[in-house]
Amino acid sequence: MSETRHGNSGHDADPLPADVGVSGGDGAGAAGVEPVLILRGVRKHYRRGSEDIVAAADVSLELYPGTLTCILGPSGGGKSTLLHLMGGMDRVSGGQILALGRDITRMKADELAAYRRTAVGFVFQSFHLLPTLTARENVELPMLLAGVPAPLRRQRAEALLNRFGLGDRALHRPGELSGGQAQRVAVARALALNPPLLLADEPTGNLDSQSGHEIMALLAQVAHEDGRTVVVVTHNEEFVAYADRVVRIRDGRIQSDEWRRPPQAAAAAAATRSPGVQMTDTSAEAGPAAPAAVGRGAPEAAAGRSAVGFQAILRLAASAVRRRLGRAVLTGSGIAIGVAAMVLLIGIGAGLKSGVVRGLATLGPLTSITVSPYRQTGGSGFGGLAASGPQTPITPDALRRLAALPGAKAAYATATFVARLTRSGTQVEADVVNLPPASLWHTEGLLPTLAAGRWPAAGGLVLAESTAKALLSGGTAGGSGTGGAGGATTGAGGGKQASPQSLIGKAVDVEVQGMTGNVLGGGAFTPAASMVPVQLRVIGIVQGTAFSYVSYPQALRWMETIGGGGGGSAGPAGGNHGGLPPGQAGAGRPVAYPGAVVIARSIDDVSPLAERIGKLGYGTTTVQDILKSITKAFAVIQAGLGVIGGIALVVAGLMIGVVLSMSVLERRREIGILRAVGARRRDIARLFLVEAAVIGAAGGVAGVAVGGGAGWLANAMTRQFAHATQALFVMPVWLAVLGIGFGVAASLVAGWAPASRAARLHPVEALRAD
Numbered sequence: 001m002s003e004t005r006h007g008n009s010g011h012d013a014d015p016l017p018a019d020v021g022v023s024g025g026d027g028a029g030a031a032g033v034e035p036v037l038i039l040r041g042v043r044k045h046y047r048r049g050s051e052d053i054v055a056a057a058d059v060s061l062e063l064y065p066g067t068l069t070c071i072l073g074p075s076g077g078g079k080s081t082l083l084h085l086m087g088g089m090d091r092v093s094g095g096q097i098l099a100l101g102r103d104i105t106r107m108k109a110d111e112l113a114a115y116r117r118t119a120v121g122f123v124f125q126s127f128h129l130l131p132t133l134t135a136r137e138n139v140e141l142p143m144l145l146a147g148v149p150a151p152l153r154r155q156r157a158e159a160l161l162n163r164f165g166l167g168d169r170a171l172h173r174p175g176e177l178s179g180g181q182a183q184r185v186a187v188a189r190a191l192a193l194n195p196p197l198l199l200a201d202e203p204t205g206n207l208d209s210q211s212g213h214e215i216m217a218l219l220a221q222v223a224h225e226d227g228r229t230v231v232v233v234t235h236n237e238e239f240v241a242y243a244d245r246v247v248r249i250r251d252g253r254i255q256s257d258e259w260r261r262p263p264q265a266a267a268a269a270a271a272t273r274s275p276g277v278q279m280t281d282t283s284a285e286a287g288p289a290a291p292a293a294v295g296r297g298a299p300e301a302a303a304g305r306s307a308v309g310f311q312a313i314l315r316l317a318a319s320a321v322r323r324r325l326g327r328a329v330l331t332g333s334g335i336a337i338g339v340a341a342m343v344l345l346i347g348i349g350a351g352l353k354s355g356v357v358r359g360l361a362t363l364g365p366l367t368s369i370t371v372s373p374y375r376q377t378g379g380s381g382f383g384g385l386a387a388s389g390p391q392t393p394i395t396p397d398a399l400r401r402l403a404a405l406p407g408a409k410a411a412y413a414t415a416t417f418v419a420r421l422t423r424s425g426t427q428v429e430a431d432v433v434n435l436p437p438a439s440l441w442h443t444e445g446l447l448p449t450l451a452a453g454r455w456p457a458a459g460g461l462v463l464a465e466s467t468a469k470a471l472l473s474g475g476t477a478g479g480s481g482t483g484g485a486g487g488a489t490t491g492a493g494g495g496k497q498a499s500p501q502s503l504i505g506k507a508v509d510v511e512v513q514g515m516t517g518n519v520l521g522g523g524a525f526t527p528a529a530s531m532v533p534v535q536l537r538v539i540g541i542v543q544g545t546a547f548s549y550v551s552y553p554q555a556l557r558w559m560e561t562i563g564g565g566g567g568g569s570a571g572p573a574g575g576n577h578g579g580l581p582p583g584q585a586g587a588g589r590p591v592a593y594p595g596a597v598v599i600a601r602s603i604d605d606v607s608p609l610a611e612r613i614g615k616l617g618y619g620t621t622t623v624q625d626i627l628k629s630i631t632k633a634f635a636v637i638q639a640g641l642g643v644i645g646g647i648a649l650v651v652a653g654l655m656i657g658v659v660l661s662m663s664v665l666e667r668r669r670e671i672g673i674l675r676a677v678g679a680r681r682r683d684i685a686r687l688f689l690v691e692a693a694v695i696g697a698a699g700g701v702a703g704v705a706v707g708g709g710a711g712w713l714a715n716a717m718t719r720q721f722a723h724a725t726q727a728l729f730v731m732p733v734w735l736a737v738l739g740i741g742f743g744v745a746a747s748l749v750a751g752w753a754p755a756s757r758a759a760r761l762h763p764v765e766a767l768r769a770d
């Protein structure tokens with residue numbers, strides 16, 4: 001008897017214990033065959049408004065292996081309901097269902113999913129194949145969900161298709177198959193995991209008569225040859241001929257139960273086969289091999305903790321994305337736009353910050369205090385930039401007093417000159433600032449770092465790299481030699497762009513047009529009328545700043561020429577450009593410098609010293625102050641920009657949510673199919689979340705690329721048109737990672753609600769969806 005039992009040791013695929021141990025209730029037990037399925041007093045009620053619909057009323061039935069049982073009855077009689085209850089697709093309202101000895105009415109949702117996956121095969125009236133998968137992929141689906149390795153999946157799917165005469169249709173999609181063929185694929189899928197139970201709900205309902213007969217013959221074969229328990233719901237009396245047993249149902253009750261073939265014969269049929277294991281397919285190995293492999297995953301499944309492989313979910317999600325590529329691209333674009341905006345804005349924030357911080361480094365060491373003739377009128381940090389408030393002139397005397405203040409090490413005048421540089425007929429506007437006096441050059445951090453050339457060279461010119469490039473790039477136009485005042489300049493101006501270094505040692509004419517205080521000191525622009533150009537030799541190139549440098553004595557000469565009048569109007573006539581000794585400007589008027597720098601003895605001296613200088617009526621700015629306020633300002637700017645990008649991302653996320661919600665509605669049937677072949681709720685949720693994550697990741701990558709591209713473009717444009725030396729936009733690795741991470745996170749958050757809605761769908765309802 002044991003060898004006739006379903007689920008004995010020979011049946012590796014069956015995870016459920018087979019010790020049913022129930023004696024026959026309707027006489028069939030006398031045949032010595034134990035029932036695979038026992039229904040005891042099963043009831044099912046539905047509520048429709050206030051109405052109580054009884055779809056199954058006290059149904060008791062035992063179903064045997066090797067038997068094809070037809071359930072017949074009028075529409076609405078409760079046939080499908082009974083089938084769904086047997087297959088664990090729906091819950092009973094009362095009574096008990098024992099399947100292979102286990103009470104499925106008491107199973108938890110996951111156990112029930114495992115039961116459906118491993119013990120039951122479903123065949124539906126409208127085939128319910130996934131239209132975008134090929135026939136073979138459809139057959140592989142339950143195996144994919146059960147974690148059967150790919151080669152075995154394929155081998156078994158092909159064996160089943162061959163068995164049902166569909167070997168040459170394996171790569172066709174359902175739309176390319178006839179109804180009969182599609183239903184045979186559905187039967188093959190139902191048998192993929194070699195289940196002992198095959199439940200078919202009106203499998204011939206959508207078929208013509210001939211195809212209907214073919215399917216019924218096939219189902220009978222599956223019952224008799226494989227020894228499976230096959231239950232077919234139909235209302236077509238024509239097909240009763242294939243049944244071993246006919247159960248008639250009306251109003252949820254069994255009306256009659258008739259054996260058309262003696263149960264013994266069915267039992268004998270079952271006994272001659274090792275149930276569910278032997279496939280009468282052409283491949284002798286395929287049958288036994290596949291169940292064994294399936295069996296490996298099955299014990300886990302029985303325990304209800306079997307996970308649908310993540311790989312399977314990933315594959316399903318990827319195929320879903322591929323199928324609706326247009327929509328996925330659209331949704332991903334939303335994410336991409338949000339991420340791009342965020343990356344661009346944060347990148348610009350970071351670029352500005354690093355540019356300013358780097359620029360600050362060129363302002364001098366932390367011990368330097370920038371002094372302005374204008375007293376600060378409020379605000380902090382950049383207060384010195386405002387050229388307002390009462391003015392205290394920085395005269396040579398005042399400079400000496402500043403240098404003599406307690407805590408001060410030295411003081412020197414500073415100015416920013418707006419100059420026109422000319423070389424080989426090419427003219428370039430440049431901002432030129434002065435170096436400290438040579439006696440202070442050893443003070444750390446005071447001299448800019450040279451990219452090329454070397455210190456020192458009195459009377460020399462250190463060019464900003466961008467200015468050098470501009471001088472060189474104009475060379476093509478300069479060939480005609482308009483105005484080439486410096487006769488010594490020849491060579492490097494040719495058609496091709498030479499490197500900035502090639503300018504070292506070359507002479508450049510510098511014509512000062514006016515001056516202001518230094519960058520931080522601020523101050524009004526004082527124009528200089530008709531200054532005679534000075535020829536200076538280039539001694540070095542600096543990077544990372546837009547300023548070029550001249551020596552202190554040279555700057556002093558210019559300051560005294562322009563500033564001799566005491567600021568305000570244009571300086572004295574151009575004759576004074578040359579070598580007046582410091583402090584003795586033209587017409588005997590005292591010189592006023594536009595700005596100064598006081599170097600403190602130590603960092604600790606900076607604050608008290610700045611205070612003392614302030615008391616003298618000057619404005620002061622320290623690098624320390626600026627660093628602090630800039631860091632604070634940029635934190636705010638960056639956060640603000642990030643928030644704007646974040647809002648874009650939230651909008652994109654909402655878009656994803658809407659699209660996924662629509663997708664859930666659209667794919668209810670697919671969800672139902674997956675549930676029918678054993679996917680758990682959380683597998684469905686995961687499927688949608690993975691799909692969202694895939695779209696989010698792709699959108700994130702695209703967004704990082706687009707944002708990075710836009711940033712690169714912004715850099716190129718500011719370099720081209722604004723001669724910027726600093727990158728406006730930077731994208732550190734963390735920003736790229738953050739962008740992709742946000743893309744994934746936004747879609748996961750947005751996908752959460754639709755995914756859980758999909759997971760909550762009732763399998764039967766889902767399958768009923770159009």
Ligand SMILES: Nc1ncnc2c1ncn2[C@@H]1O[C@H](COP(=O)(O)OP(=O)(O)OP(=O)(O)O)[C@@H](O)[C@H]1O
Pocket residue numbers: 046047048053054055073074075076077078079080081082235
């Ligand atoms: N989800 C549901 N909510 C409310 N009533 C339902 C639900 N499902 C089924 N019913 C009702 O239960 C009864 C039995 O339905 P069932 O589908 O099992 O009958 P059937 O015999 O399979 O009919 P048909 O041959 O038309 O498919 C019917 O009255 C039906 O309207």
